[in-house]
Amino acid sequence: xxxxxxxxxxxxxxxxxxxxxxxxxxxxxxxxxxxxxxxxxxxxxxxxxxxxxxxxxxxxxxxxxxxxxxxxxxxxxxxxxxxxxxxxxxxxxxxxxxxxxxxxxxxxxxxxxxxxxxxxxxxxxxxxxxxxxxxxxxxxxxxxxxxxxxxxxxxxxxxx
Numbered sequence: 001x002x003x004x005x006x007x008x009x010x011x012x013x014x015x016x017x018x019x020x021x022x023x024x025x026x027x028x029x030x031x032x033x034x035x036x037x038x039x040x041x042x043x044x045x046x047x048x049x050x051x052x053x054x055x056x057x058x059x060x061x062x063x064x065x066x067x068x069x070x071x072x073x074x075x076x077x078x079x080x081x082x083x084x085x086x087x088x089x090x091x092x093x094x095x096x097x098x099x100x101x102x103x104x105x106x107x108x109x110x111x112x113x114x115x116x117x118x119x120x121x122x123x124x125x126x127x128x129x130x131x132x133x134x135x136x137x138x139x140x141x142x143x144x145x146x147x148x149x150x151x152x153x154x155x156x157x158x159x160x
Contacts, residue, residue, distance in 0.1 A: 008060075020064055024127060027061060027064070031054060032117055035116050
């Protein structure tokens with residue numbers, strides 16, 4: 001979850017710089033490849049590294065979802081779509097952790113990750129044919145160094 005949380009900060013910038021469709025394909029593709037590599041892990045260290053890196057790929061989903069809700073729904077009507085988005089995220093985590101334990105006893109941990117890879121790849125293929133709308137606003141011209149400096153300033157103030 002730590003790489004997931006940290007990488008989420010940067011996907012918003014990447015969405016503005018590279019476009020939503022590209023970031024969704026990169027994020028999903030990274031998640032698929034690293035989930036498959038988790039199934040092929042040969043040691044506990046390889047497994048842990050694969051899972052840490054998988055968080056980097058998966059973390060593009062939330063910023064993209066929030067950006068789409070912001071563009072597709074007027075401010076007054078965003079509550080329900082945001083509720084659906086976060087229900088899907090939390091529901092997916094609850095479903096995955098609960099049923100993952102159950103399925104693992106029948107199919108093994110490697111096949112569990114292979115199954116996740118197949119389901120995600122199927123979803124990605126369907127997304128490939130769906131055009132994700134780009135933002136109505138201009139792309140950010142802010143430099144990456146300036147963005148990092150903003151994050152550094154924010155984090156140096158501490159969380160209240």
